[in-house]
Amino acid sequence: xxxxxxxxxxxxxxLKNKMRTMLTMLGIVIGVGAxxxxxxVGNGAQSQIESSISSLGTNLIVVSPGATAQGGVSQGAASxxxxxxxxxxxxxxxxxxxxxxxxxxxxRAVVIGPAGNWRTSINGVSPDxxxxxxxxxxxxxxxxxxxxxxxxxxxxxxxxxxxxxxxGVDAVGAQIQIGHVPFxxxxxxxxxxxxxxxxxQDDVVLMPYTTAQxxxxxxxRLGQILVSTFxxxxxxxxxxxxxDIMRNSHRLGDSPDDFTVANQxxxxxxxxxxxxxMSGLLAAIASISLVVGGIGIMNIMxxxxxxxxxxxxxxxxxxARGSDVLTQFLVESVVMSIMGGIGGLVAGYAGxxxxxxxxxxxxxxxxxxxxxxxxxxxxxxVFFGYYPARKAAALNPIEALRYE
Amino acid sequence: MIAADxxxxxxxxxxxxxxxxxxxxxxxxxxxxxxxxLTVRAGDMVCIMGSSGSGKxxxxxxxxxxxxxxSGHYLLDGIAVxxxxxxxxxxxxxxxxxxxxxxxxxxxxxxxxxxxxxxLLYDRExxxxxxxxxxxxxxxxVGLGERLDHQPSELSGGQQQRxxxxxxxxxxxxxxxxxxxxxxxxxHMTVEVMALFQELNAQGITIVIVSHEPEVAMYAKxxxxxxxxxxxxxxxxxxxxxxxADLLALGKIDPVLVxxxxxxxxxxx
Numbered sequence: 001x002x003x004x005x006x007x008x009x010x011x012x013x014x015l016k017n018k019m020r021t022m023l024t025m026l027g028i029v030i031g032v033g034a035x036x037x038x039x040x041v042g043n044g045a046q047s048q049i050e051s052s053i054s055s056l057g058t059n060l061i062v063v064s065p066g067a068t069a070q071g072g073v074s075q076g077a078a079s080x081x082x083x084x085x086x087x088x089x090x091x092x093x094x095x096x097x098x099x100x101x102x103x104x105x106x107x108r109a110v111v112i113g114p115a116g117n118w119r120t121s122i123n124g125v126s127p128d129x130x131x132x133x134x135x136x137x138x139x140x141x142x143x144x145x146x147x148x149x150x151x152x153x154x155x156x157x158x159x160x161x162x163x164x165x166x167x168g169v170d171a172v173g174a175q176i177q178i179g180h181v182p183f184x185x186x187x188x189x190x191x192x193x194x195x196x197x198x199x200x201q202d203d204v205v206l207m208p209y210t211t212a213q214x215x216x217x218x219x220x221r222l223g224q225i226l227v228s229t230f231x232x233x234x235x236x237x238x239x240x241x242x243x244d245i246m247r248n249s250h251r252l253g254d255s256p257d258d259f260t261v262a263n264q265x266x267x268x269x270x271x272x273x274x275x276x277x278m279s280g281l282l283a284a285i286a287s288i289s290l291v292v293g294g295i296g297i298m299n300i301m302x303x304x305x306x307x308x309x310x311x312x313x314x315x316x317x318x319x320a321r322g323s324d325v326l327t328q329f330l331v332e333s334v335v336m337s338i339m340g341g342i343g344g345l346v347a348g349y350a351g352x353x354x355x356x357x358x359x360x361x362x363x364x365x366x367x368x369x370x371x372x373x374x375x376x377x378x379x380x381x382v383f384f385g386y387y388p389a390r391k392a393a394a395l396n397p398i399e400a401l402r403y404e
Numbered sequence: 405m406i407a408a409d410x411x412x413x414x415x416x417x418x419x420x421x422x423x424x425x426x427x428x429x430x431x432x433x434x435x436x437x438x439x440x441x442l443t444v445r446a447g448d449m450v451c452i453m454g455s456s457g458s459g460k461x462x463x464x465x466x467x468x469x470x471x472x473x474x475s476g477h478y479l480l481d482g483i484a485v486x487x488x489x490x491x492x493x494x495x496x497x498x499x500x501x502x503x504x505x506x507x508x509x510x511x512x513x514x515x516x517x518x519x520x521x522x523x524l525l526y527d528r529e530x531x532x533x534x535x536x537x538x539x540x541x542x543x544x545x546v547g548l549g550e551r552l553d554h555q556p557s558e559l560s561g562g563q564q565q566r567x568x569x570x571x572x573x574x575x576x577x578x579x580x581x582x583x584x585x586x587x588x589x590x591x592h593m594t595v596e597v598m599a600l601f602q603e604l605n606a607q608g609i610t611i612v613i614v615s616h617e618p619e620v621a622m623y624a625k626x627x628x629x630x631x632x633x634x635x636x637x638x639x640x641x642x643x644x645x646x647x648x649a650d651l652l653a654l655g656k657i658d659p660v661l662v663x664x665x666x667x668x669x670x671x672x673x
Contacts, residue, residue, distance in 0.1 A: 322491065
């Protein structure tokens, strides 16, 4: 039989039992819909994490102090800090794949403003820092290399700090005190929101690293050096280049690295692997309802085969082979389940939107959901339609014709 | 057991020799056919008669390639049927046979023309290019050219049986097999259907009818009587009735009275 004839036949049979078919399809609609909603939730969570990781900076590489060992016992990360501003300057000078390099001097201090005080992190950085972290100001100006050289006492306030010290007022130009040292607010930074780990990225004050070193921390050691590359493809090359330059300038010889180089993809991979396990688990639970829907199809197809025993007998008497009957019933169950799958796609998409609207979760239905919906439902149709179809094909034409 | 003299020259389309059929019911063996020999030649119109349990239905199933004999030989249009598998039997039914059943056996909620084109759709030899056109022609041949899109429930019993006959004819089968074709019809419709069979037979179609009704037998050319799984009589019909003429007569008088008044010529000698 031609494919078109088979499809027409399946369609006619579905039309003859509209209510029954719709109820059966509902099982698949719910199953596919549930899977899609779960995928959308998992996918949304993942893309949220990815975007918050990329808010850390573009093509970011983090150089941090390494671990040391005394008598074979590791002292843990950052136990032996030999990172200096000289390292940062060396990387900036020698690096060929490095687009921007900024030392980061980290300390904490109380910031006193006209409306009160606020304890926060102080980061001493270079102008490259703003490129690396893709950060701009909401008012005021960034500083440049002359400000670094002059170690000017200027401070750039994160949005959280600006809101607490200058509620409702533009802070630019105002005087503040950071650890007894007077500073001029030169800019308020754009709000960046929470980081992937949940810390407030706007609860910070930035200033030239020379100022931070001279006026506040008094420490020549750096918390970390941030580096960005020109493109994501440069990251591996840049990592080995950084390692070479650092080993060279630290004169390490055969000793192990006294620093660690990590890139953003590694950080991202760790964070996303957790969510992908979660979303996989959710989808697996949802797919149970798809199996239940499939059992519904099998049930109704078995009823249909019994009801249509006589029809099967007629078809066989006039020359239908067993395989013709098998195909006919299989096409019918597959058409039914694919229709359910398409319905489930629509229901799942709507469900994801509604869920996102009421819970505030970010949900995203991926394009692959279309293939998942159609593929899975077709698979269910074949799997659960095969047994009833085979039963129909195995009927004896004489008995089938006599069936009342 | 040889065909009547006037058709002896024609090609044999059915050649059954020594066919038996045994059903095993638990430990009992039921002999439905105990050695049947039958030859039907092209152009014949045979009525197989017998009471229920005589084995005529089993013979019909064997002739219709719905069942295979336990032993013996069956040549259908020169093809040996014994030993064929299910698929080969299905193809043989599609290509060589046209079936007409007692209960019409049309697909419900399916239009007349779709019912008729059904066997064409199962053809594997790709003999037909335009099933719809052939189905329309076949319905025209049985006088239902005006009722193409009617569903079985919208047709009378006689019309339904004519749709079934059109379905049997549409593949241009070697033989038309009719199993109690008038069993569900009143006497007027019976004569109507028999007139159609006679007309088709006159056009050269070989027809085998299984029936227990003597009214049917008198329109055939030859009557074969089966009892206890064996053929006990095989004779040509001497006073063959013309169904078309009977139909004309019925048109004038109350059909029920007329049928009751009919003489009942049976083939039994």
